[in-house]
Amino acid sequence: MEKSLNDYLEKIEKNLKPLPVSERVDIVKEIKSEILELQGDGKTLEEILERMGNPKELAKAYLGDLIAKSSSFSWSRMLAICAYYSLAGLSGMIVIPVLVICAPVFIACGIAAPVLGAVKLIDTLLHLGIPYASCIGISGIENPAIVFVLSIVMGVALYLAGRGCWKLLVYYIKGVSQAKRFLSI
Amino acid sequence: MNVDDWKSQIKRGTLEFCILLMIKQRSTYGYEIISTLERYPILSAKENTIYPLLRRLLKEEYISSSWQESAEGLPPRKYYSMTEKGLAYLSAMSEEWDRLIHAIHEIQGE
Numbered sequence: 698m699e700k701s702l703n704d705y706l707e708k709i710e711k712n713l714k715p716l717p718v719s720e721r722v723d724i725v726k727e728i729k730s731e732i733l734e735l736q737g738d739g740k741t742l743e744e745i746l747e748r749m750g751n752p753k754e755l756a757k758a759y760l761g762d763l764i765a766k767s768s769s770f771s772w773s774r775m776l777a778i779c780a781y782y783s784l785a786g787l788s789g790m791i792v793i794p795v796l797v798i799c800a801p802v803f804i805a806c807g808i809a810a811p812v813l814g815a816v817k818l819i820d821t822l823l824h825l826g827i828p829y830a831s832c833i834g835i836s837g838i839e840n841p842a843i844v845f846v847l848s849i850v851m852g853v854a855l856y857l858a859g860r861g862c863w864k865l866l867v868y869y870i871k872g873v874s875q876a877k878r879f880l881s882i
Numbered sequence: 883m884n885v886d887d888w889k890s891q892i893k894r895g896t897l898e899f900c901i902l903l904m905i906k907q908r909s910t911y912g913y914e915i916i917s918t919l920e921r922y923p924i925l926s927a928k929e930n931t932i933y934p935l936l937r938r939l940l941k942e943e944y945i946s947s948s949w950q951e952s953a954e955g956l957p958p959r960k961y962y963s964m965t966e967k968g969l970a971y972l973s974a975m976s977e978e979w980d981r982l983i984h985a986i987h988e989i990q991g992e
Contacts, residue, residue: 726949726960727933731913733957749929758930759937 702732702742705752712756724759774880781880785873792869800862807856814848817841889924897935899979900925902964902972905945909963912936936962944968 706725713721728749735745749755813833820830821841835844897919904915916932919925939945945962952959964972 723960724933724937727912728929730911730957730959731916731929734913734959737956755930755933758934761934 701746702729705732705746705749708752709756712753713759715760728755777880781876785876789873793866796862796866796869800859800866803855803859803862805859807852807854807859810852810855811845811849814845814852818845893925893927897925897927897931898939899972899975901932901935902939902944902968902975905962906964906969906972909961911959911961913959915962939968942967944971 706729709728710721710725713724716724732742732745732749735748736742816827817830817833818841819825820827833844834841835847838844838847900919901915904910904918912929912933915936916927916929919927919932936945936947940947940962943965945968946965947960947962949958950961
């Protein structure tokens, strides 16, 4: 008894192949739910499966829209898809790596700049003689206090630039996938 | 004389309307929809019509769905309910339907 139910559901699942797994699972679960409900009403499995019809036909009914959609070929859709992939592919090749590198580097520099400024300031004030501290500085400015203030300003600017890159990246990826969904490729 | 062809065309055109009307009344699940429709021979449709239709309505976001546990011993059911978009769609449909009925009455000369 149970075996033929599982066979039936398996056949449906197999014939739903073009659909994504999550949809397939959901469809089979819904059909199974009805079969169990009918069994609860006292119907035999044979009666129920007879009522539900050929599993292949039932699965095909779900694919009906899909087949109709994919069989209708249109030039404008073809062009839209070509344009989409050219644009998304080419821009993605540049935009994504640039932003992926820029975002963390800018943020790291934004944090490093004020830290280094502070190191120089403390080194000068306390005469600690930290090695290479003399290498820190902004060309043309001698006063470590001004260097420190400027490094904070730079740090904030860099940090914001990094955050901006990150947001841009997220925005770009969202936009691309939304366009994809819109074209239903 | 064969009225069946014509009947199946009517069914095709009105099932969506009837299903949405049912879901608007209250959240319901596939089997309940099918059993209710079975009471009206002109509307009765099998699983292989109703489930794909529900799926399309879901995709178009006229309805939403959620799995709910039912009474003991019974499997969980997939309940469908209306969305805002669905309500707007349904009211537009109702309007057109009224127009059609009105037109038919007028043509009949009543």
